[in-house]
Amino acid sequence: MSDNIPFELQGEIIKWVDVKSLLKFRSVSKEWKSLIDSPEFAADYCVHQSPPHRLLIRFLWSQAALDGVIYWHAFEMIKVDNGTFRHHNLIMSFDLNSEGFEEVCLPDNLARLYKERLSIHKRMESLVVLEIIKTGTSYGVWMMEQGVTKSFTKLFNVTTWDSHFFKVHGFLKNGEPVVSHGYGSVTLFAYDPYSEKFKDLVIIGRCVSLSVNSYMETLLLIDQ
Structure with a gap:
């Protein structure tokens, strides 16, 4: 100037x-x-x-953001024939541009599971549903087809190599799941779905305080 x-x-x-x-x-x-x-x-x-109003959303269930859309795991109570109710899992989405909500239906086998056995994540540039097949030993990874909200394809299973408890926390940039293994003090591993082998990431922590999250690099300053 x-x-x-x-x-x-x-x-x-x-x-x-x-x-x-x-x-x-x-x-x-x-x-x-x-x-x-x-x-x-x-x-x-x-x-x-005079900035426009911004929407701040906080989720208690698993969630993922993809292409300006936030997805989160939700459920509704469905009345069955005997008069009782059961959980029916689904995915809700919110478009940050149009500020519109939509419902994404899951396959019946996933919709009928206990809500605690499902979580959603971002894997590379796709939305995936993580299914607990057997607690502590086996997980299934389902991908939502691009542009088809009601179509899910099972990609692979993640199964432990021994009887020790393990948990899938998220995915690396190359799409490999990040899993913790052990009780109390746990070790993080990356799982290769093609070779079905685990690679030690040389990261050890306590299972009660362990969290794996994705991030995006930015030029914005934290203290501003």
Whole structure:
């Protein structure tokens, strides 16, 4: 920006630009960085921008985000012939762009399982359902076909090599499941579905505090 423009006026002008541009402008000069980082500028910026309302969603069940859509495991109570009720699993989705909700139906064999035996995850660029076939020993991985909300294909099973308890926590970038093995103190392994072999990731932790999550690299600063 031209040095002929007073600094105070420069500050008023940049209050109208977007956040990503402001982050870049912090590198222009020490004066701009000091201005943009100041609480007074942040307060005025919010007034000038009049940002649209944002939706914050918190899930207690498993969830995954894919292509601007958030999916989460849900269930409903279905009345059966004898007058009792049973759980019926399904997947709900929320499109962040259209702000619309949709229901994704599961195959009958998955819909009828106890809700605790299912979880959903992102595997590479696909949504998958993780089925507990037998607690601590065997899991099934089902993939939702792209563009077909009611079609699921079983990809493979993950089965332990001995009698020790194990659990599938998520997936690596290459699609291999990440599993923990053992009681109390557990070790993380990657499972190759083609060779059916486990690779030690040399990560050890306590099962009660172990969590595996995916992340995305960003230029946004944590403290801003």
